[in-house]
Amino acid sequence: MQSSHLKAYLTSNLDIEEKEISSIIGSCTIKKIRKDEFLLRKNEYCKHTFFVENGLLRQYSIDEKGKEHTISFAPENWFVTDRESAYFNQPSAYYIQALEDSEVVAIDENFIHQLSEKIPDFAGFNNKLLHNHIRHLQKRINLLLSASAKERYLQFIDMYPDILLRVPQTMVASYLGITPESLSRVRKELAHKHFKK
């Protein structure tokens, strides 16, 4: 299998030959998983960062009452991992599960080392990615603490334009931290405002 999206992503952001990147990616495992299969379960140790070539993953937790809380969706070209487990060697609190048949590249520390050795600028690029990720998380915390259901929804469709058509509404509600009924109400109000027929 060709990990073409990851290659395109790295060559467009880094000063590196395609041949060189191919050999580094070649050392990664490419996993094909079916819908509903897990890449990570609670209490397991997460060894990889997953890059989604195609398909769709979801990272979530389950609380004591059995309720699911979606941390993130990862469609094509997204990275997903449990950093606490992968970088601090803790048992994971999360599940990472395929919502569609998916192909992912399992990236490990060796991959990061190889890129750092080959590309002087890699640390700078990696920092930028981390800052961007932290920015996104801060925004998400702020929205969860302060924003209305509608604001959260509008932010969601901006970030994930096609997810609403790919996952059940209950999962979207669990990402937004609102009830499925609230999500329905928000979407109904928007339709009422925008539907022209």
Next chain:
Amino acid sequence: MRTKTVELVASPRAPHFVGDGFRVHNFIPSGFRLDMQRMSPFIMLDYNSTYKFPPSDKPKGVGVHPHKGFETVTIAYKGKVAHHDSSGGGGIIGEGDVQWMTAANGVLHKEYHEEEWSKKGGDFQMVQLWVNLRARDKKGDPKYQAIKYEDINRYKLQDDAGIVEVIAGEYNGTKGAASTFTPVHMFNAKLNKGGKADFQFPATYNTVLLVLEGNIIVNGKEETPTDHLALMANDGETFEIEATDDAVVLVLSGEPINEPIAAQGPFVMNTREELIEAFNDFNTGKFGYLED
């Protein structure tokens, strides 16, 4: 007139469920020579081969979803489907009926096994096709053509060979009930054992034969068994099918729409920008609202 030869005979791929009510083999679009561009205007063909659904008090089906940029054609061979849309429309597609829905600039709908049918359960066999529209027709308003079985014209073949039901286009002077935006021929050829039928379409038209019942031989040599699809080459105009036992064959032939295709999920547009706009419109309620 040259003979239109068989380019390939495709076996049904492993079935998958669309929602929980349609168990389909997808033939179009699929990688090898059955992609959207090659098959235009037929950009999607899902075939629910005969499958027995057990009785269910809660009708199975597909929840609320949008379509934009093309037409959906549902041909019910066995079973019954009910549908509803966001502008208040709806109806029932019964056995033998055809629903031709022009999604054009956008509809939001859901489709389920009809309630009474669902309670009894039974054999279910359907074809769902997507027929592409030209850029200008994608901008039009949605509409339905609900075509009842009894309103479909039929042509009686000679020598008790069987009949050709004309859903769209024309067969030997018999016209189809459906109106189309670009030239499309859509027939159900119902042949008795040993019966033969000739067809003639321009060489450039993309043409497939889906065998729903029985087995056929095309041009005297290519065997196409039940639930298989024959893709005809663009090398000639005429071909003949012969039923080796009682057979039902869906014959599709259409003039290709030579425009770029940008397709994702339930939207088929011309450009990437139009696709993004379609997702935005759906997310922000411009397709309306419909309860699941």
